[in-house]
Amino acid sequence: MQQAVALTSQAASVRGVAVTCSARGTKQTARPRVCRVRATAAPEAEAETGTFAADFTKEIVEEEKKYILQTYARPDIVFTHGEGARMYDAFGKEYLDFAAGIAVNALGHGDQRWLEAVTEQAAVLSHVSNLFHTVPQVKLAKRLVESSFADRVFYANTGTEANEAAIKFARKYAKVKAGLDPYNADTALDCATDIVSFTGSFHGRTMGSLALTYKDQYRTPFQPVMPGNVMVPYMDLEAASAVIKKGRTAAVFVEPIQGEGGINPASKLFLMGLRKLCDEADALLVFDEVQVGLGRTGKLWGHQHHGVEPDMMTLAKPLAGGLPIGAVLLKEHVAAVMAPGDHGSTFAGNPLVCHAACAVFDIINTPEFLAGVERKGELLRSGLREALAGNPHVKEVRGLGLICGIQLDRMAGPLVTAARDRGVIVITAGKGDIVRLVPPLIVSEEEIATCCKVLGEVAKEVLA
Template sequence: MTAACLMSTYQPLALSFNKGLGTRLWDQDGREYLDAVAGVAVTNVGHSHPKIVAAISEQAGLLLHTSNLYSIDWQRQLAQKLTRLAGMDRAFFNNSGAEANETALKIARLHGWKKGIEQPLVVVMENAFHGRTLGTLSASDGPAVRLGFNKLPGDFVKVPFGDLNALEHVRKAHGSRIVAVLMEPIQGESGVQLAPSGYLKAVRDLCKRWGWLLMLDEIQTGIGRTGQWFAFQHEGIVPDVMTLAKGLGNGIPIGACLARGKAADLFTPGSHGSTFGGNPLACRVACTVLEIIEEQHLRENAREQGERLLTRLRMELADDPNVLAIRGQGLMIGIELKQPIRDLTMIAAREHGLLINVTRGQTIRLLPPLTIDEREVEMIVRGITRILKTA
C-alpha cells in the first residue's frame, strides 16, 4: 500500500527490497529474487557492482557538486567517451531521460529557427513514449499517460511506426514546417515493438534528403541493451541527435543528449542549462559503467544471452494458446499475450522469485542485467513457462 504521505502516482507491489547484488535482489524478509527488470533497463551492469560502489564512495568523499559555472573534468571525460562510441560531436548532460528529450526538442526548434521556420513541426511515432514532462508527453502516445493533461503543447505530427509511406504523406501535407523526426529504435513502453529491417536506415536517408534532423531516443535501448552500444549501430547509421539515460548511470540519475554536425552547434551560452546535470558523481559513475561494459564484454553477452532467451522462450511457449508473439533484440524482449493475466507481476515474484514487468496491459517485458548467464536464462524461461501454463 502506498504511504499516505506520498502522492498517488504509482501502484507499487506489496514488495520492498533492502539489498541487491548482481542479478539478484533480497526483500525485507531475506527472500531472494532474480531481477529480470533491472529497474526498467537501468542496472545494466547489475546491482552493487564493486567498481560502481568504489567510484561512488570515493567521489562522495571528494566532490559531489560545483555547478556548470565551472569546468567539470569528469563531465568532459564522459562526453569524450560517449561521442567517440556514438560517432557524435558534442554532449549535454541532464538528470533524466525526459530532460534529455526536452533538450533534443529544443535543438529541433533551434534548427527550425535557423532555417526561418516560424511554426516548426517534429514528426513522432504512434505508440511512442518519450517522457512525462508536458513537452515529451505531447510527443508520446497512449491515453493513460495523457489523461487529464490536455490540451498539450502541439507542434508534433504522428505517423505509424515502421511506415515509410506515412513520412512521405506528412512531408506533402506539411512541407517546409517539418524540422525533425523523433523516434525510438525499438518501442519499449508499447511492448518491445521492433521496426521492420532497414526502416531506420531508410528514415536516415529521407531525413538527409529533406533536411530534417534524425533524433533517436535511445534511453531504453542504449548502453549495450540490444547487443551494441546503441541500437542504431545495428543498421550502420548515425543520427543527428541521440538521447540517453537509464543504463548510463546504473541507478545514479543522469541523462545525456548527443548531437553531431550543425545540430551540435545550435546551443549558445544561456540557451540551455541544468543545475545538477553532469555533476562529478553522476559523470564518474557513468564513465565507470562504460568501462565495466567494455571490460566484461557485456555487449557480446547481451547478444548471446538475448538470442538464447528468445530461442528458449519460443521453444517452450510454442504451443501456448495465450502467447501471440515473442520478439526482441539483445536483452530487450517482449512476450505479447492475447489476454492479460491479472496480477502477473505479483504471481511471478511471489510464487517463482522472478521479477518481471508487464507493459500496455498484456506484454511481458524482460530487461535483465547484461550480466546474466545461461543458468539464469533458464531460470527466467522456467519461471515464465510455469506462470503462463498455470495461469
C-alpha cells in the same frame, strides 16, 4: 545495503536473531557483503523474524501511502538489498530481477566497481553546478563522442529531460536554418516547428516529451500538451512521407526499438527511409535510445544494428548504473546553433554521476561484454520459446540482446504477478498485453534458465 543492515540489526536487537553476511564473486567481480536475517533457533525464532518482517513491511507500506503522492501502483513488497541480478525483500525472500529498475541497473545490484567509483568521487567532489568545469564531465563526454556518431554532448538528469532538450535544439536549429533571428518573437513561427513521432512511442512525461508519447492515458489528463506534434503509425514510411515536409517539420523522433510500446524493433528499411525523408526536408532525425542504448541490444548503440546515423540521440537509463543522468548526443551542425543560456540544468552532469557513468561505460564498452549480451539474449529468447511452446495465448517472443517481449493475446498482469510470487520480477509493456524482460546485462546463463522455467510454469497456470 545500508537499509538491509539497519533492518537486520534492528531485528537482531528486538527479536534475538542472528545476522549472517556473505560475500560472493571473484576478485574481478566481487560484490558487497549481503546481510540476511536468520533465526538462532527454529521454529520459534524464525516465526518471530517473520513477524518482525511483516510488521516492518506493513509500516513502510502504510507510511508510503500516507506521505507519498499516489501515482504508482505498487505491490506490498519492501526490497531491502540486492546482489547481482537478485533482490531480497524484508522477509529475506530472493527474487530474480528481470526488470532491472526498468532497464536501469545494467550492472545489477551492488557491483563493486560501480560502488568504488561512486564512493571515490563522493569523497572528493559531488556537485558544483554547470557554472564551472569538472574532470568527470569531460571524461564521460569524450567517451560518448568517441564511441558514437556525435560531436558534442549535453547532459540532463533523465530521459524525458534529454528529449525535452532535443526538442528545443531542433526548434532553434530550424529557425537558424531558415535564416531567422531565433530571439525575435515576431518571426518565431515563420519556419518549421512540427515534431513527428510514432504510434507506440514513449518519450517521457514532461509536457514536451509527453506530446510525442503515444498513450492517451498519459496525455489526456494534462491537455493541452506542447503544440506542433504530428503522430503517425510506426513502421509506416508512406504515412511518414505524407507529413515530413520541408518548411514544416523540424525533427523526427523515433525509438530504434520501442520499449514501453511493446519491444518493437524498427526495420533497417524504415530507419533508412526516415533518414532520407529528413535529409530532403532539412529536418533532424532523433533516435531515442533512453532504454536501448549502452549495450542493451548487444551493440553499444541500438541503431548500430541498422547502420543508420541520427543527428541527435538521447540516452539515460543505464548510463550511471542507477544514478540519475540523461544525455543528448548531437552532431556539430546542431550544436553550432546553441549559445550560452539557451538551455541548462543545475544538477545535470555533476561529478558524482559522471564518474559513475565512466565506470559503467568502460565495463560495458568491450567486445567481450557486448558479445555476452548478444549471446545471453539469444539464450533468453530461445529458452522462453521452448518454455512457452504450445501455449495458445503466447503469440510471439521478440527482441534484441537483453530486451525481450512476450506478446500475449490477453492482459499480462496475472502472469507478471504470478511470476513475482514465484520469485521472478518481470514487467508489462504495450497495451498491457506484453511481458517485458530487461534484466541486468550481467545476468548469468543459469539465471536466464531459471527465469524461463518459472515463466513457463506460471504461464501454464494463469494462461489456461
